[in-house]
Amino acid sequence: MKYSNHGANPDLFYRSANIKKPKEAIDFSTNTNIITKKIILNINKLAQEYPDYTHQSIKDILSVKHSIKHEEIIVTNGINEVIYLLSNIYKDKKVALLKDDYTEYKRAFKDTEIIYFNNIYEVNDVDILLFSNPNNPSGLYEDLSLQISKLSKTMTVIVDESYIEFIEDKKHHIDSNILYLRSLTKIYHLSGLRIGYAFGDEYLIKKLSSIQPTWSVNSVALKASEIYLNDSKFLIKTREFYKKETVFLKSRIIKLGYNILPSSVNFFLIEVENDDDIIIYLLKRGLVVRHTRSYPNLNGNYIRVSVKTRKQNLKLIKALKEYKDESISS
The missing domain is CATH 3.90.1150.10 (Aspartate Aminotransferase, domain 1)
Structure with missing residues (x-):
């Protein structure tokens, strides 16, 4: 088969x-959430108008949620868009991936030199480390903040936390070499709409935003996510x-x-x-x-x-x- x-x-x-x-x-x-809520949207209105490509409203909510600035957030067409934007920026670099992790990482960085590790404790001599935590496929979450702090500051660390909100509201300090990815499709069961975001150092967010297609996130996804995010x-x-x-x-x-x-x-x-x-x-x-x-x-x-x-x-x-x-x- x-x-x-x-x-x-x-x-x-x-x-x-x-x-x-x-x-x-x-x-x-x-792996999406089976808990949902009824949302009433004016689909005709949302479909007929261009989306707000600045993502102002949803950034207002996310900046409060994470205690960060708008300039430290990028809203994207699901986590996959962030991953592919990153692969474009780092196409000439050396990337570390875990052997058992989200399969789209390998596909996105296929034109990059990839070195595979069993865990992040083995990682060294690379430009970028990308991994999911909680891990996909295992679902295991580990507090790796201490280990990440020991990594070289010249290494960009990308932590995909697509499933973290199933267990906790994880808070992070913004660091110059760390980028956190969050999915809104998993926790809010919005897979068909495709929306996620990343937050981290303002310089890296600016680089990602500079190559992001305009209007890559549709109006329905933005509005539905805002409604969910406002429901504590x-x-x-x-x-x-x-x-x-x-x-x-x-x-x-x-x-x-x-x-x-x-x-x-x-x-x-x-x-x-x-x-x-x-x-x-x-x-x-x-x-x-x-x-x-x-x-x-x-x-x-x-x-x-x-x-x-x-x-x-x-x-x-x-x-x-x-x-x-x-x-x-x-």
């Missing part, structure tokens, strides 16, 4: 597996839900005899003996999980699942139990 580098596309997954998609399919491969109770509700439901799902899967790797957020890795077999088994039952064949150290020995509603999680638990029972009996 041919696997895509990304999850969150059940239709493509079913076509690749040559399996007819059931009427109801639950996508456990996507939303993050509290999200964290309370996942704190309870993640423990429930993990404990039930472990009870079935599966091994789960440590994770701090709303998704985690399950060790499996035959990833193809279990992925196809679950697909036939309308359950889509994420493969790990695009990560060298994982190499298909795990599947990744995200936490859904209790009803949906129970369906996954039931299917994993039946798979385990059938494997033992055969």
Whole structure:
């Protein structure tokens, strides 16, 4: 079976597996928040007007949130736009990536000299270090502030915190060589709108802004994000839900005899003996999980699942139990 580098596309997954998609399919491969809120927008008005390419309103909110200046923020078409802008700026530099990390980093920096490490404690003699924390695919968060402070000040450190707000409101001091990336599509379930931002040293933000296409972020994404960002109770509700439901799902899967790797957020890795077999088994039952064949150290020995509603999680638990029972009996 041919696997895509990304999850969150059940239709493509079913076509690749040559399996007819059931009427109801639950996508456990996507890591976006299942907690949402009703938003009423005037789509006609937003669609007919040019977006504010200065992103003034959303920067007002973000500057207060992080206690930083407008000039230290860039709002982008998802985190991917920031990554590709960075690859343009640093195309003649030496980049350090972790072996098991967000696959788009490698694609963005394909024309750059890339050196791979197992963890940031090994990193040395590079111009740029880019990694996710919490890690994608594992979901593990580590407080690496001390280790980052020990790195050379000539090295630009880019920390992708796309999933950090599932667990805490992390505060940072602006440092001349550190850039933080934040996704608004994951925590606010706005994947179809594509919006994120980065914050850091004013000089680096200015360089990124100078090559960013005008109007790269659409009006609907900006307005929807502003509404979510102004709702202080939303993050509290999200964290309370996942704190309870993640423990429930993990404990039930472990009870079935599966091994789960440590994770701090709303998704985690399950060790499996035959990833193809279990992925196809679950697909036939309308359950889509994420493969790990695009990560060298994982190499298909795990599947990744995200936490859904209790009803949906129970369906996954039931299917994993039946798979385990059938494997033992055969």
